[in-house]
Amino acid sequence: MKIYVEDNYQKLSKKAAYILASQIRLKPDSVLGLATGDTPLGMYRELVAMHQREDLDFREIKTFNLDEYYGLEKENPQSYHYYMMENLFKHVNIRKENIHIPDGEASDIEEACSRYEGLIRQAGGIDLQVLGIGRNGHIGFNEPDVKFEATTHLVHLDADTIQANARFFDSIDKVPTQAISMGIKTIMQAKKIVLLASGHEKREIVQKALEGKILPELPASVLQLHNDVVVILDQKAAGELKEI
Numbered sequence: 001m002k003i004y005v006e007d008n009y010q011k012l013s014k015k016a017a018y019i020l021a022s023q024i025r026l027k028p029d030s031v032l033g034l035a036t037g038d039t040p041l042g043m044y045r046e047l048v049a050m051h052q053r054e055d056l057d058f059r060e061i062k063t064f065n066l067d068e069y070y071g072l073e074k075e076n077p078q079s080y081h082y083y084m085m086e087n088l089f090k091h092v093n094i095r096k097e098n099i100h101i102p103d104g105e106a107s108d109i110e111e112a113c114s115r116y117e118g119l120i121r122q123a124g125g126i127d128l129q130v131l132g133i134g135r136n137g138h139i140g141f142n143e144p145d146v147k148f149e150a151t152t153h154l155v156h157l158d159a160d161t162i163q164a165n166a167r168f169f170d171s172i173d174k175v176p177t178q179a180i181s182m183g184i185k186t187i188m189q190a191k192k193i194v195l196l197a198s199g200h201e202k203r204e205i206v207q208k209a210l211e212g213k214i215l216p217e218l219p220a221s222v223l224q225l226h227n228d229v230v231v232i233l234d235q236k237a238a239g240e241l242k243e244i
């Protein structure tokens with residue numbers, strides 16, 4: 001595991017964008033796994049700027065998002081479909097047919113999940129997966145007590161997660177209680193993983209995930225078993241690390 005500690009969020013975002021841009025330039029038909037939440041927003045802004053300034057080319061890029069709320073329409077401003085369109089896709093030259101996000105409106109959930117896994121396989125697997133980390137250690141929406149062998153599936157969100165994500169909704173009772181998420185197995189099959197964490201409130205969970213025991217109670221700890229993980233932190237999120 002390679003850990004970078006950057007001075008601040010802006011530098012963290014630039015570093016992450018640089019790694020993604022290098023991946024795109026070295027392999028223009030890369031398959032990228034993408035994340036939502038506040039943390040990658042700066043990275044997406046940088047990538048959009050690189051596309052506009054330097055012609056960073058997304059034409060052959062395929063993307064698979066980690067997760068989507070279950071029961072929200074794609075057009076809902078709180079959906080991850082909407083987030084990805086607004087923050088990245090509508091600003092770059094990616095082809096619509098190359099964008100994949102779990103279907104939060106699927107009526108046959110099992111079929112939708114296995115189709116998603118099939119599409120990832122057909123694309124040749126994920127070359128680079130971006131991850132954030134939830135305050136309870138979740139990655140994607142894989143909540144504590146996760147099954148490491150799970151692939152894309154329907155998840156029941158923890159009370160903590162609903163609370164943490166309530167800031168994006170008008171009130172807490174508007175936050176969906178379920179989501180469709182890639183599983184830990186799907187994530188661990190990515191060839192390379194880039195984990196981002198920023199801010200004081202992540203410092204304890206980052207320390208436990210990177211330096212503690214590997215346990216299903218802390219889903220992100222499984223990343224210690226992956227052989228190509230780059231972690232990019234700002235100083236606040238790295239505050240509790242012992243080995244830095």
Ligand SMILES: N[C@@H]1[C@@H](O)[C@H](O)[C@@H](COP(=O)(O)O)O[C@@H]1O
Nearest residue numbers: 036037038039132133134140141
């Ligand atoms: N499903 C997402 C995760 O993919 C994300 O990594 C996490 C952290 O979000 P933030 O970056 O806003 O702290 O929360 C959400 O629940």
